[in-house]
Amino acid sequence: MLEQLSELVKQFGNEAVVNNKSVPNELNEGVMDEASTSIFSGLQKIISEGGADKIGELFQGNNAGSASNPVVKQLTEQLSGNLGEKFGLSSDTSSEVAGGLIPKVLSSLIGKAKNPNDKSFEISDIVNSISGGQGNSAVMDAIQKYGGQFGLDQNNDGKVDMSDAMAAVEKKGGIGGLLGKFFGK
Template sequence: MFEQLTQLVQQYGQEAVVKNDAIPNEHNEAVIEEAGNSIFSSLQKIASEGGVEKLASLLQGNNAQDPSNPAVQQITQQLTGSLGEKFGLNNSAAAGVAESLIPQILGGLVNKTNDPNDSFQITDLLGAITGGGAQSAGIMDAISKYGTQFGLDQNADGKLDMQDALAVTKSGGGISGFLGKLFGK
């Protein structure tokens, strides 16, 4: 997952970082790297604090690109603070970079998880964020446990799994629609 995130940060970092006069050229690479690290650590923090709803909300529709989304705000604030602290950027410049980068990168990441032609899947994202341990399994178990009660068992096999998610994806709802049904959004 970190590789996909790094690619997205580099892709969107050209405009927000490299072409930004507020960031000295000698810091461009480090600022781009910090953006990736900040997003990854923020997502991990959200997951570790039990923010399943925040993560699910992030995966719905265009929520990852919505600056008013609580997860987007949290990640943007962390990156803003980090850029100011590590690179001496004033708050306005740091916030401008973060507000430009975060929604684009998160939107790109969510699009990758929703793209049936991309090998990157929601389980990859959850595994990377949670370390692939019990927490990731717990999130998927919660989705499985409660999903059948909300009519998400798309293939009527009595369990909720990636086959059901793929069925929703093929029907046009995407994984975000699948999780949206689960969390009632």
Template sequence: MFETLMNLVREQSGGAIVNNPAIPNEQNDNTMQTVASSILSGLGQQAQGGGLGSLLGMVTGGGGNVQSSPVTQGVQQHVEQNLMEKLGISPQVAMSVAGAVVPMVLSRLMHKAADPNDSSVDNNSLMGLAGGGGGLGGMLGGLLGGR
């Protein structure tokens, strides 16, 4: 799932990262990798921290309600913090990057998860975010139809 996520970040980060004068070109790859890994860990935190219902809503909605989701807000804050801590990016630039990239990437990711013809993001990947096959992960798997 990380590879799919990384590809989505690359596709969505043109203006926010690559063409951003506040981010040196030699930092573009590090920035994109930090965004992708932060999205993945942020989704895991949201799923484990009580945001499972919102995450499920995003998946079953096919990515349509991503902008207003509390999961998106939490992931966005996680990405901002990691950009500041790991790469020394200023708070304003981190907020700008996260605000531009995270909602678009999550929307595309949830659309892929909801598409039965797209196997790049499967049920097992999403179940892993919520802690594996049992507990919350098992509930997520059951609600998504065991894909």
């Protein structure tokens, strides 16, 4: 996933990094590499600190590109700090670069993951990558926590469990339909 994330950073890095006069040209590649690494490690940190629900919320609606989203804000602050520390960029420049990259990259990442016609990012691959393969239980916790809000409590017993999953799979045309319902498709 880090390689694919790096491609997204490069895609959006022209405006935020390459064409930014405050970032010396010899630092462009390093700054973009740091952005990719910071996003990936930041998402891993959120999961490791029990933030699976924050990641789940990132997939809801179109808020992945919003600077007010807690995940976007946390990753932007982390990248800004890293750029200042590692490359000696001013706090204004670091904030400008991070603010110009993080919302666009996350919005694109989540958009691609939610698009059934775009196989470059799969939701399950993202969750497994950022959770070190431990994402399935965290995702199930998020589904249980938010499942009722998204109509996943198929038998109206007040909880989302395997019986609901099986009923949803039958009604929605397979596991893709179930995940599509959960992630707003």
